[in-house]
Amino acid sequence: MTTASETLFTKVKEGTVTSPKGFEAGGFHAGLKRKRKDLGWIKSNVPAAAAGVFTLNTFQAPPLKVTKESLSGGLLQGIIVNSGNANAFTGEKGLKDAYKMRKSFADVMNLKESQTAVTSTGVIGEYLPMHDICKGIKQIPDYKETTSGSDFAEAIVTTDTTTKEIAVTCEIDGKMITIGGAAKGSGMIKPNMATMLAFVTTDAFVETAALQTALSTVTDRTYNMITVDGETSTNDMVLLLANGQAENNPLSPNHNDWETFLHSLEYVCQQLAKMIAKDGEGATKLVEVHVKGAETTNGAKAIAKSIVGSSLVKTAIYGTDANWGRIVCAIGYSGESVQEESLSISLGEIKVVDYGITTKFSEEEAKAYLENENIHIYVDLHNGDKEATAWGCDLTYDYVRINASYRT
Amino acid sequence: MTTASETLFTKVKEGTVTSPKGFEAGGFHAGLKRKRKDLGWIKSNVPAAAAGVFTLNTFQAPPLKVTKESLSGGLLQGIIVNSGNANAFTGEKGLKDAYKMRKSFADVMNLKESQTAVTSTGVIGEYLPMHDICKGIKQIPDYKETTSGSDFAEAIVTTDTTTKEIAVTCEIDGKMITIGGAAKGSGMIKPNMATMLAFVTTDAFVETAALQTALSTVTDRTYNMITVDGETSTNDMVLLLANGQAENNPLSPNHNDWETFLHSLEYVCQQLAKMIAKDGEGATKLVEVHVKGAETTNGAKAIAKSIVGSSLVKTAIYGTDANWGRIVCAIGYSGESVQEESLSISLGEIKVVDYGITTKFSEEEAKAYLENENIHIYVDLHNGDKEATAWGCDLTYDYVRINASYRT
Known part of the structure; x- marks a missing residue:
């Protein structure tokens, strides 16, 4: 449906954030997690035009405040990331720590803070x-030769x-440009302006204002169209x-x-967004909801997000139960006005509701379809020509298991 | 917090919808469910002033349309209810069926449709x-002598x-009046104008307009403050x-x-709402979130509902993990502006955040507190004198189990 045209670009084999020219990146274990890598960095060989989008949660974490300050100059040359600790709701001390982390990395890499x-x-x-x-950051030069974009990821x-x-x-312009990206999920994921971490690099030359426009546009159609658990x-x-x-x-x-660049960027962001949705906490299936025939794009988006975010739809998909009434219910509380008699719904190629009437579909076929790892729900409102796609995952025992014991 | 004053009224032992004078009710098995009772009715001996609130879901089910039509006259004398089938998204035929069900019951009980x-x-x-x-409805007279309000419930x-x-x-007026109620949950429960079925009866004489005002006011503070799974x-x-x-x-x-009546009505509705929250699908605990110090009541409500609806807070409570950062996160995405440095949070009597700073609370004590069946979360915004309470439940493996196989 809303996928970027794939003829305009070519996928890079084992592509990552260092696939574009002039970027290096790495990651290693610095001691925040027990064993796994927890400190990552990206560096461009020259200052790069930069754009960003940030959570709308009112308690923006200190590192976001510091990064926004850096972004105000329009250029970034380096990014330092840690996992295992969000440095969120940590007040003045947290803000000082974020500044110190930035300075420490800038000093080691010879960057401007x-x-x-x-x-x-x-x-x-x-x-x-x-x-x-800080000890970890000082070690970055030692790791530089042996680490890679995949270690960053x-x-x-x-x-x-x-x-x-x-x-x-x-x-x-007849020149090959490359766009690379890396992202992380996988809980506290809900569409609302950049709902996780994603880092996208390109060796394209792009005007700064245009770059921000491109990122905001693409984010609204990709990252902001995924949900795992409704948590921003x-x-x-x-x-x-x-x-x-x-x-x-x-x-x-x-x-x-410009359109070629935009489509390529959208594809990168869409693929990362889908990877996040598919790897949602405890998920066993990627769910794609395609809404068309809407009067407005925002209406189509609201309905797609309402369905993909419904706990009852998610559990039904986990249980391979073609309980389409739950899809109807989620459309009904999306806040959009929809006519019952013009609504059609399909699970994959199996039509279950046709212009407001239940079809005599085969429950066995529907159940078999829901056994797939990639579930498509198609909704046609027959009320216009606008469309939207949202991505999510099923809700499983493992979501509960993971989150009932996250810290312990 | 927002509880009605309990000195103004007395609880009736084994009270139900037939406790007020002049109401009879019953329930029995008519064949919609395999074995359990599935057809219930209430009748007043005279036409009663009536008020109602209805879901905001755009696909209001046919029985709601028929009931709204009846309510437009301001009087109701009888209610017929079936469980096992919602008669929702059933189009013209569903509407005809709802009318037929109403007529069938009215005929048998000598009521006006x-x-x-x-x-x-x-x-x-x-x-x-x-x-x-219809066969079941015709049997109501046979059951009348042996059935009761509890069978209705x-x-x-x-x-x-x-x-x-x-x-x-x-x-x-120096006379004893009685208010009774019965309700059902327990999935598809989210605060948004009457989020389940509840039937409240009283032998009080109340002006019709005042009755609707009372019900709307009380619903906003009770039924609309519960959530099980965010589904309206x-x-x-x-x-x-x-x-x-x-x-x-x-x-x-x-x-x-008037205030005595309103408080008594609120207590009845609040208790029914809490019973619904506590018996949410798969729930093991009732969670009560009390927000105070807010600038506006709506702000307090939005924050209380955001916390009680958070899947991550709900799983943490199920896992007895005092992960208060998730409470902070849910406050942050509630849509209300809150100052970090004025926010305090307690789990029961254990303060975990004091004016924006983490306390050195005992994890063991907090874990022990979360083993209780009734969990209170207190939030103080220190920003005004408005408050609100919301009720919900934990998110457990059983929610997934129940909903992965609801129809089968």
């Missing part, structure tokens, strides 16, 4: 173990079961760095290849 | 088995594990019948004892 971003993810309400963090995860990386190339976290952030090393003419909406 | 309410709860999207329903439940009944008496169903409804058999002077906001 004002061109450095700092990010944390993990438990809320505990102070960062600054001794481990590993270092940023928390309860994720997989790393989330991708890169694509496309042609701008305190630390969500997406950063996009464009270092211009591909030497194309500066991209902006006036450039002939 | 226009003074009869009809209600259904259960699976969405299936047509009512009208043969069983049994007949209206679905996945509920307990029936939910209560009655209180209070003094109006297609069939939610609260009905209140006042048949005047206590022979007090007509109650309205100008009457000296």
Whole structure:
């Protein structure tokens, strides 16, 4: 449905944040988690035009405040990330720690503090173990030769079961440019302006204002269209760095290849968003809800998000129960006005409601379809030409297990 | 916190919808469920002033449409309820069935159709088995002598594990009046204008307009402050019948004892709401969230509902994990602006956040507190004098189990 056209770009094999020219990245274990990698970094060889989107949670964590300050200059050259501790709801001390973490990384990497971003993810309400963090950051030069973008992707995860990386190339001004990305989920995920951490790099040359426009537009259609559990976290952030090393003419909406860039960027972000949804805490299935025939795009989005966020739809999918009444119920409380007699619903290719009337579909076929790992729900409102897609996952025993004992 | 003053009224032992004078009720098995009671009815010996509140789900089920039509005359004398099938999203046929069910009951009980309410709860999207329903209704006279209000309470439940009944008496004009109620939960429960079925009866004489005002006011503070799973169903409804058999002077906001009546009504509705929350699908604990120090009542409500609806708070409580960062996160995405440095949070009597700073509370003590069946979370915003309370439950493996196999 709303997927970016895949003919405009090519996927890079084992692509990651270092696939674009002029980016290096790494990750290793610094002591915040028991064993797994917990400190990651990205560096561009020159200051890059940068854009960001941030959580709407009123308690934005200190690292977000510091990163927004850096972003106000329009350029970023480095990003330091820790997992295991969110440095959120930590007050004045937390803010000082975030500044110190930024300075420490900037010093070691010879960057300007004002061109450095700092990010944390993990438990809320505990102070960062600054001794481990600073000691770890000082070790980055020792690891530089042996570490990679994939180590970065590993270092940023928390309860994720997989790393989330991708890169694509496309042609701008006859030059190949590359866009890479890495992200983490996988709980406290709900559509509301950048609902997790994602880092996107590109060697394209893009005007700063255009870059922010592109990121905001694409975020609304990708990251903001996923939900795992309806929780908008305190630390969500997406950063996009464009270092211009591909030497194309500066991209902006006036450039002939702007749409190519935008589609390629959307594809990268959409794939990362889908990886996050699929790897939602405890999830066994990726659920894609496609709504069309809506009067407005916002209406289509609201309905798609309402369905994909419904605990009853999620448990029914987990239980392979074609209980379409729950889909109807979720559409009904989405806040959008929908006519019962014009509503059609399909599970994959199996139509279950046709213009408001239940079809005589085969429960066995529907059950068999719901055994798949990738479930598509199609909704047609027959009331216009606007559409939207949202992504989520099923709700399982493991979501409860993971979250009943997260800290212990 | 927002509880009604208990000195104004007395609880009736084994109270139910037939505790007020002039009401009879019953319930029995008519064949919609395998074995359990599934058809219930209430009748007043005279037409009663009536008020109702209805779900905001856009797909209001046919029985709600028929009942609203009856209510438009301001009087109800009888209510017929089936469980096991919601008669929702059933289109024209569903509407005809609802009318037929109303007529069938009105005929058997010698009521006017226009003074009869009809209600259904259960699976969405299936047509009512009208043969069983009509046959069942015709049997009501046979059961009349041997059935009771408690049978009614049994007949209206679905996945509920307990029936939910209560009655209180209070003094109006020196006369004892009684208010009784019965309700059902227990999934698709989310605060948004009458989020389940509840039936409240009273022998007080109340002016019709005042009765609707009282019900709307009380619903906003009770039924609309509970959530089980964030799902606003297609069939939610609260009905209140006042048949005047206590022979007090007509109650309205100008009457000296109006507050007594309102408090007593609120207590009945609050207790029913708490019973629903406590018996939420799969729940092992009742969670009460008390927010005070807010600038506005709506702000306090939004924060209380955000906390009590958070899947991460609910799983943490199930896991007896004092992960207060999740409470902070839920406050943060409530949509209300809150100052970090003025926020205090307690779990029962254990303060965990004091003016924005984590206390050094004992994790063991907090864990022990969370083993209780009734958990209180206190939030003080120190920003005003408004307050609100919301009720919910924990999120457990059993919620997933129940809902992964509801229809099968």
